[in-house]
Amino acid sequence: MGLPPGHVTAVPGLSRTAQLKALGNGVVPLQAVSALEHLRARAAARGHDPLTAPTAAP
Incomplete structure (x- = not known):
């Protein structure tokens, strides 16, 4: 995808929904x-x- 591994997914305690929200519409x-x-x-x-x-x- 062009982002480093764990860019959002390596954040402890961040749910899938929160990960998608953090990425937004970018x-x-x-x-x-x-x-x-x-x-x-x-x-x-x-x-x-x-x-x-x-x-x-x-």
């Missing part, structure tokens, strides 16, 4: 990386590179 790091790579590939296929594109003026 994205697992490897899933986030995968999603960003996918989006960047789609942008590149359309001729855009979001890492070098100019940003809008504030």
Whole structure:
């Protein structure tokens, strides 16, 4: 999953429900990386590179 073993599960006395609540709706790091790579590939296929594109003026 991209998190170290026991990130939440090694906490003594923490129930499964509490473990899930502690994780919340957060994205697992490897899933986030995968999603960003996918989006960047789609942008590149359309001729855009979001890492070098100019940003809008504030």
